[in-house]
Amino acid sequence: MNTNNDLYELFDDLDDEEKLNTTLESGKRRPRTTGKHPKSLSAADRLFKHKQDDSRTTFKFTYKAARFEEWWLLESLGAFYEHKWISDVLRRVKGGKEASVYQCKPGVEVDAPLLAAKIYRPRSLRNLKNDQQYRVGRHDIDEDGHALWKEADINAIAKRTSYGEEVRHQSWIAYEFVTMEKFFEAGMDVPKPYAKEKNSILMEFIGDAATAAPALSGISLDRDEAKPLFERVVRNIDIMLSLDRIHGDLSAYNILYWQGEIKFIDFPQVVFPESNPSSWGIFQRDVTRICQYFSAQGVRTDARKLAADLWTSHGHRVFEKVDPKYLDPNDPNDRKLWDQQR
Ligand SMILES: Nc1ncnc2c1ncn2[C@@H]1O[C@H](COP(=O)(O)OP(=O)(O)OP(=O)(O)O)[C@@H](O)[C@H]1O
Ligand SMILES: [Mg+2]
Structure with missing residues (x-):
């Protein structure tokens, strides 16, 4: 399981299984499988199989996550851990349909009391609500925040191929990060942004160990x-x-x-x-x-x-x-x- 699309399909299947009220932990009910993968393997089984192959399992954290969520955290925050940006995930601040935010302990590379990791859920990205009205007059950007220039990428987005959708999602998240950087540098009141990965953003945590700042x-x-x-x-x-x-x-x-x-x-x-x-x-x-x-x-x-x-x-x-x-x-x-x- 290497491509993002595989990952997205897995997340979607897991979402479906959650909806079926399947407790992945107890395995009381057999989750259904989709036609996209060998019928014998449910998403939960695939998840587990993948996890066994993954070197990131060395990343152990304090936050007690359900099996699916734990894997999702490893997948989304593993690179931050490997780069020593974070050393622990302490708790979930906010879980939601679009994105979840976790309180993290910084790694040695970051000098901050606490960090917040915002992780986008793939399904929310796929259904980006009304994103069109915001994207008008705004060029799409790549993971590093550079304007997309390859015709193949631009065409793929316009044609909404699965690769194009992936590029569009990346652009959506990259905009959040580059905007935070721009605003922070200009002295605006925004959390300090630290790093961005495929589907997650790492920033200053607003609040203290016990309490996240309310809106x-x-x-x-x-x-x-x-x-x-x-x-x-x-x-x-x-x-x-x-x-x-x-x-x-x-x-x-x-x-x-x-x-x-x-x-x-x-x-x-x-x-x-x-x-x-x-x-x-x-x-x-x-x-x-x-x-x-x-x-x-x-x-x-x-x-x-x-x-x-x-x-x-x-x-x-x-x-x-x-x-x-x-x-x-x-x-x-x-x-x-x-x-x-x-
Ligand atoms: N840097 C931070 N420090 C502490 N808490 C944060 C931080 N960033 C986000 N949060 C918490 O996570 C919540 C959701 O963050 P955000 O608004 O960026 O995501 P969202 O996907 O738009 O969620 P929503 O749909 O609820 O607005 C915030 O309302 C806040 O409670
Ligand atoms: Mg919000």
Whole structure:
């Protein structure tokens, strides 16, 4: 089992088996097999067989993972371990359909108290939701962050061959990493990025040994604290614009809060303002969501004015009309705007 496609198929099969409520540990129920592999071997059996051949099994970690998850961690974080970027996986901070984040102990090559490893699930990459609207006007990049130039790669993506899909996934993850690097170097409030592997990103852990930083969405701020934090968020949005970037999925869910400080996260969908025709709408949505959160914290905000001021101060043109897909039918202000536009 060497290619990424084999790996992806295995992950998908494991996902299916999980759905069937099969406990891989107990093996109470025989998992079903797909037609893509010898019928006699279930994904769980293949996983185990592969694991036996794998030298990375020397990587033992504290976190008690289920059998499938353990193998997935070895596969995704093995290279970080081999390069001494991490020495242990301590716990899972957040598991999800799209990506899971783990708290890791740094290896000798990294001088940081703790690290966070974000690992993308292959299935989520395969079904990249609405990625098209973000990819418009944004060239695809390779694992090292360089623009793809080979016609074969570009054609494969356009034709959505399995190789093309793989290249597209790599580009999605690479964008998250190179964006973090760019933002961190520019002095933005983002976790320090350390390394990237095939499907995982290693970065500074926000929080401490016992607690991962919550997202702003889960925090009620004191009025005194809310105003300066809002200004700080706006300053970060301004830096992004000065770097010709829009977050693209900004909200209080993608800003972590720790000891009075904030850190922006989650950048694979980053948008280029100049070349994406929906950029103004996407930017307005980002600013509006931020204003919604801070209004609820007692800060007086005017999302439309703020978005337009920031946007035009960077030389971008404001389009009068807002694309209805960026309007919320349940929001009276959005409904009013829609009526005005019609
Ligand atoms: N550097 C970090 N330090 C601590 N916790 C982190 C870090 N990065 C991410 N997390 C945790 O993992 C969660 C998910 O991260 P992120 O938003 O990047 O992934 P996601 O796939 O978009 O997940 P979601 O769909 O939940 O937003 C965050 O909400 C946060 O709880
Ligand atoms: Mg997120």
